[in-house]
Amino acid sequence: MQTVQQQLQDKINAALLAVGVDLSGVSPDVFQVVPCANAQFGDYQFNGALPLAKANKTNPRALAQSLLEKLDVAGLCEAPEIAGPGFINLRLTREFLESMAAQVLGDERLGVPLTATPRTVVVDYPSPNVAKPLHVGHIRTMFIGDAIARLLRFAGHQVISDDHIGDWGTPIGMVIWGWPRFGDENFLGQNALEAMGNVYKTVKAMTGAKEGGTLTPQAKETLAAVREETAKLHRGDEQALALWKKLRDASQVEINAAYAQLGIKVDVTLGESFYHERLGNIIEDLKSKGLALESEGALIVPFEEPLHLRDKPMLVQKSDGSFLYATTDLATIQYRMETWAPDEMVYVVDARQSDHFRQLFAAVKLWGFDKVSLKHITFGTILGEDGLPLKSRTGESPKLSDLMSEAQSRARATAQEKNAELSEEQLNEIGRVIGIGALKYADLSQNRVSDYIFSWDKMLAFQGNSAPYLIYAYVRVRSIFRRAQSEGLITDLPEKLTLSEAAELDLVKFILRYPLEIETALGDYRINAISDYLFSLSQKFTAFYDACPVVKSESPQRESRLALCELTARVLKHGLNLLGIETVEQM
RNA sequence: GCGCCUGUAGCUCAACGGAUAGAGCAUCUGACUUCUAAUCAGACGGUUGAAGGUUCGAUUCCUUCCGGGCGCGCCA
Secondary structure: OOOHHHHHHHHHHHHHHHHOOOOOOOOHHHHOEEEOOOOOOOOEEEOOHHHHHHHOOOOHHHHHHHHHHHOOOOOOEOOOEEEOOOEEEEOEOHHHHHHHHHHHHOOOOOOOOOOOOOOEEEEEOOOOEOOOOOEHHHHHHHHHHHHHHHHHHHHOOEEEEEEOOEOOOHHHHHHHHHHHHHOOHHHHHHOHHHHHHHHHHHHHHHHOOEEOOEEOHHHHHHHHHHHHHHHHHHHOOHHHHHHHHHHHHHHHHHHHHHHHHHOOOOOEEOOHHHHHHHHHHHHHHHHHOOOOEEEOOEEEEOOOOOHHHOOOOEEEEOOOOOEOHHHHHHHHHHHHHHHHOOOEEEEEEEHHHHHHHHHHHHHHHHHOOOOOEEEEEEEOOEEOOOOOEOOOOOOOOOEHHHHHHHHHHHHHHHHHHHOOOOOHHHHHHHHHHHHHHHHHHHHHOOOOOOOEEOOHHHHOOOOOOOHHHHHHHHHHHHHHHHHHHHOOOOOOOOOOOOOOOHHHHHHHHHHOOHHHHHHHHHHOOOOHHHHHHHHHHHHHHHHHHHHOOOOOOOOOHHHHHHHHHHHHHHHHHHHHHHOOOOOOOOO
8 A cells, every 4th residue: 555655745746747847956855755743734744845846946936836837736645835944735534544554454564565665685683792791782683683684674675684603713813712710500591601701801801901101011922822721612622622513512501591582583693713715715815815915924905996995905814824804794794795695784783893893895896796785784882881892701780581580570560569460461461561561662772883881771761652551551541442342342443534633633644645755764774763663652652541431422433533543553553563662451 | 294983952962964963861730449550641851162154044064163972103
């Protein structure tokens, strides 16, 4: 089905054609029909008359007037109006809204069209390092990455979420070297990530020990030993490999458990180690193509463009012959191209790695993969209360597992306090859904590019603009339906709604904007467009809930309001699902 | 030094180049014998860091300056 915006757009386009205005030299997004920011002007507006007037050497109001004469919106809108300097304001008719709402209700996709240009997209997330514990700093890649994957899938794209875990670099080398010295075998079985994280932190501290600004002799010695241990692993040394496998598998179990608790779904897990056999060939290939050069004993890929990378080459092989992150990333891209031939790869990674990805993407282009679109979807850093980034190695950042259990127990306690009729089982489920949902919402409702300071109260907010607020709106609908059911008032959904109150009209109009919000969010992966929309939707529903009795109203208004409730609930549930947030039936 | 990001209400944040810059929290006033008050109605709160520029129109784009964060060859 066509969205409201598309229908209006078609009418405007036809009018533009009929008037014969010169569209050249004006950016196409100027012709977009958009929702009015302020409802007092109308529901949608067309602002194109202003820029077009200039190109056509006329005045905007006159141009808007001639457009109006050719604009046929009968059946959709009331008579259009020209306002201000030349805005054309469109107000949808009640009849149109009544019939559109029923159509959307009958549509599995809630009125959201499938993309006209499906792509195959690899989404790279969360890609944690197996040697370090998961802490709150990891939630952004998990939540944002997962939401992007869900959003793309819903839009009709082929998505492969690929967890590129860090299991072959220096961090795991540190743990392998340190394990016989500081490792706790018993603890490994109980909490692998923490057991390994402890060793990692110890070794990291040892290799970083400084005196008067330079590394101590012991630190240098340890660093050399770690490098040798890592090199042994990469050479295929049996002992190192056996220990590596044991440690990696143990931490993978825990990583998987965390994903399961958080509802993070990855399609494939292909860590760095998966690519190690390719690395030598890649170096040879880069050399033979003249892309890689020797510099200070190491091998680099230099760049001519972009300009700021001119003095910033990408290092692909260390002077001791071992490989780096960048090398593995090249291999990963090669593998993905061979295996899935994607149109796009999306890396959901902290903004601090921007330079690395610029280098990588530039190198990949030189290397010959110039068709695939490579995107680094950056996000801001989560900072500690001191305003500095959380660091896993200092161990001072809250652990992800603590955050999850705190969220769930607070949500459970609140539910128990609010509703005495809930069973133990229900309380546990509500605690889980609301707790995890609140965490996700706190992160996803924020513009992804900005940093934020971690705060328990912010992450676990249960009032106002928060997941519980949205889920509560959903629960209220379910509650109405339970009541209606018990009173025998459930009938087939009406073919068209019967709208009279301002709150009803307002709600319907907003529901019909869902496709537009999905489109906005997909534009540059701005997930908070969805959360903002859902919050406003919940506010509008609550206003309706307060103003319009449902069960106690008379037919056909009752059926119409039930339909409107159902529609709201479905959009809410659907939108929350795109964010990876579940719903409950009662709370 | 170079590069990227950022500066909006007391706090945390929104705002495809569009009309009177919006929410939440906090503070204050009200609303539960009512389809669940994890709620609602209302009040208070702004020189969008500063100055220029482009535009019919700038929180949004450009320039400069000021403040904050991050990154910059053998880590990932």
